[in-house]
Amino acid sequence: MVVAIVALCGAIVAGGLSLVAAARDTGVASSSAGSSVAVTQAKIELADVSVVPRSINVAKGKKITFEVVNKGVLDHDLVLADRSGTKMLGGGKKQTIELGPFDTSTKMWCSVPGHKEAGMVLDVVVGDRAVAAASAANGANPDDATIDFAKTPAPNWKPFDPRLVAAPGATEHKLILHARESVVEVAPGVTQQLWTFNGQAPGPTLRGHIGDLFTVTLVNDGKVDHSIDFHASRVAWNVHMRSIKPGESLVYQFKAEFAGVWMYHCGTAPALHHIGNGMFGAVIIDPPDLAPVAHEFVLVQSELYVGPMSEPGDLAKMQSEDWDAVVFNGYVSQYKFKPIRVEPGERVRVFVLDAGPSENSAFHIVGTIFDTTFKEGTYLLQPDVRNGGAQVLDLQPAQGGFVEFSFAEAGLYPIVTHKFANVGKGALGLFQAGEVEPAPGASH
Ligand SMILES: [Cu+2]
Structure with missing residues (x-):
């Protein structure tokens, strides 16, 4: 029991910290932060809730092979805007897919509601260029709404009723x-x-x-x-x-x-x-x-x-x-x-x-x-x-x-x-x- 708890907690923590995955290609160097050298093969790790690496450089005009593994407990996938990509992967599951060719840089993300917003986004950068630093995990999403504390609610707004009724007599x-x-x-x-x-x-x-x-x-x-x-x-x-x-x-x-x-x-x-x-x-x-x-x-x-x-x-x-x-x-x-x-x-x-x-x-x-x-x-x-x-x-x-x-x-x-x-x-x-x-x- 204790072991199970520790293992799960470990998985949760590791999800945010794991820096294991790497892009790879024949004879191409890789790093945990993502390679700045274009590759045709990439290994991507999904976790609860993160993507590692956050960015990869892919070769222009070539098909790219993604080996995607879900190291988390939750379901995740990795898809392009047109929804092409992996199927929904349960914890521990993996899938290898081929995408592209890519002519322009794009993004992939997990389509589970909330996970993209939580930072499960992979920058797919075409060519041998510096890795884009953009990362939702490194700061607030620029699309986040803003609260105006000087604003008042609409006339039909109703507050949450704070009144509490006595405990019912039933047991x-x-x-x-x-x-x-x-x-x-x-x-x-x-x-x-x-x-x-x-x-x-x-x-x-x-x-x-x-x-x-x-x-x-x-x-x-x-x-x-x-x-x-x-x-x-x-x-x-x-x-x-x-x-x-x-x-x-x-x-x-x-x-x-x-x-x-x-x-x-x-x-x-x-x-x-x-x-x-x-x-x-x-x-x-x-x-x-x-x-x-x-x-x-x-x-x-x-x-x-x-x-x-x-x-x-x-x-x-x-x-x-x-x-x-x-x-x-x-x-x-x-x-x-x-x-x-x-x-x-x-x-x-x-x-x-x-x-x-x-x-x-x-x-x-x-x-x-x-x-x-x-x-x-x-x-x-x-x-x-x-x-x-x-x-x-x-x-x-x-x-x-x-x-x-x-x-x-x-x-x-x-x-x-x-x-x-x-x-x-x-x-x-x-x-x-x-x-x-x-x-x-x-x-x-
Ligand atoms: Cu819940």
């Missing part, structure tokens, strides 16, 4: 989660083809009590493999968290044994891409002593790594932790545009999950003090005679908890992560306590 929870691609607006005027659970990112929040049984059917309605990993469960990774192909489904059953605010996510390699492109959500298992409050909300913090408009997120940015935005519940500054309404003096509980994939959260609400904080299965603070207060719930990626508080007077109260560089990048919302003048959300 069994049955639900179906559909893994699917969905074009979703993530910032005013910016849409992305997210990979989602049930068409939304974050996915649906699951809630129950210790001892409850969850039976989740994962249905893969997408175009690439997906899986699900519930941090709230104790199950065998290779059985329950296995990847399933498009059209397949699996039943993932677990008993909630521990209270907490848990992450769930797709774990299919590269997990960074699947989480970074929207496949995450929260499971809340109530601690036994949870007191009634006037309002409960859930806020899932995550990063956006924007790819081209209506295409999947940019894996190269994810790999270099170069996020475009940090958001609560999947949309830039959405509760600034549409504040969360409560009344002064009402007791409020906010569940917070840091879905990452890579950034932490210093969850803070300007203008109030938390008298209760719960993090990773335990209360850090509860009201008592010592009158302690808290200003931040600090969470690393995949950590969760909740805070309780009330607002002393009518007004607006910003929701932020106190890592302030991220506030200007979308990690900003507002609570509105009572009636407020002037109208909120105009500026902050």
